[in-house]
Amino acid sequence: MQATSVVEALGALAQEHRLAVFRQLVQAGDRGMAAGALAEALGIPNSSLSFHLAQLRNAGLILQERQHRSLIYRANYPAMNGLLVYLTENCCAGAGCDAGAVCETPAQERKSA
Amino acid sequence: MQATSVVEALGALAQEHRLAVFRQLVQAGDRGMAAGALAEALGIPNSSLSFHLAQLRNAGLILQERQHRSLIYRANYPAMNGLLVYLTENCCAGAGCDAGAVCETPAQERKSA
DNA sequence: CTATCATTTCTATGAAGGTAGAAATGAGGT
DNA sequence: ACCTCATTTCTACCTTCATAGAAATGATAG
Numbered sequence: 378m379q380a381t382s383v384v385e386a387l388g389a390l391a392q393e394h395r396l397a398v399f400r401q402l403v404q405a406g407d408r409g410m411a412a413g414a415l416a417e418a419l420g421i422p423n424s425s426l427s428f429h430l431a432q433l434r435n436a437g438l439i440l441q442e443r444q445h446r447s448l449i450y451r452a453n454y455p456a457m458n459g460l461l462v463y464l465t466e467n468c469c470a471g472a473g474c475d476a477g478a479v480c481e482t483p484a485q486e487r488k489s490a
Numbered sequence: 491m492q493a494t495s496v497v498e499a500l501g502a503l504a505q506e507h508r509l510a511v512f513r514q515l516v517q518a519g520d521r522g523m524a525a526g527a528l529a530e531a532l533g534i535p536n537s538s539l540s541f542h543l544a545q546l547r548n549a550g551l552i553l554q555e556r557q558h559r560s561l562i563y564r565a566n567y568p569a570m571n572g573l574l575v576y577l578t579e580n581c582c583a584g585a586g587c588d589a590g591a592v593c594e595t596p597a598q599e600r601k602s603a
Numbered sequence: 604c605t606a607t608c609a610t611t612t613c614t615a616t617g618a619a620g621g622t623a624g625a626a627a628t629g630a631g632g633t
Numbered sequence: 634a635c636c637t638c639a640t641t642t643c644t645a646c647c648t649t650c651a652t653a654g655a656a657a658t659g660a661t662a663g
Contacts, residue, residue, distance in 0.1 A: 394621090396496060413639060424641075428642095430640095454581075524610095536653090556660080
């Protein structure tokens, strides 16, 4: 991962609403959530939410997919991991720190569970 | 860790220079670095760097300590871990993701090594 | 107590980010 | 074809952030 995209990703997360959106999607898992559902769940006006979703998407942190009438958003887990790894790279001058992926893409719950 | 402080921490890191500073300190380990050394290493004017250091410090990501004439800065590893953990909390709707501390405070290199 | 050095605060200026109502878009259903 | 609904783009406003030179601070050494 590159410094520029890390800054973008961090900047995308460094905002109350966007952090809430991202976490909601992280917790929603592979199933994702529609823009409208997010807006209602978090109490954010549609136009504002749309702005924030665009930022998160532009930063590569979330993925968009149309499903019938709604646009479904999902967390991009590999991107999140890249971020975490970047921050801890070469950590502590090599003093026994293990920096690795924290969360792999969930595979075992494709619209079942 | 609380949402507000997470936003602050992410905001602090979401800037080219501050991210560079933080990584430099993460890599410097427990030994830390003086403000002047950082300014020179990263090619940032003193006054600008001071502004950024204050932001990082205010966000709780770095620690300050006077050592003779210089102010030494060190990464706050527990704070960093809190951040990483927060992002991955309740990850993937409980689909087998292990979110935990990635880097503990380095203990084995106190001004030796 | 004074000189010196590292660092911070002050200041002004320019750029970027956040908000939310209203209008526009674009896909689906009938 | 038409209507409807979900979502996005447009717009305008205001707030916050980044920058860096110059002056001020605060600690140490002599």
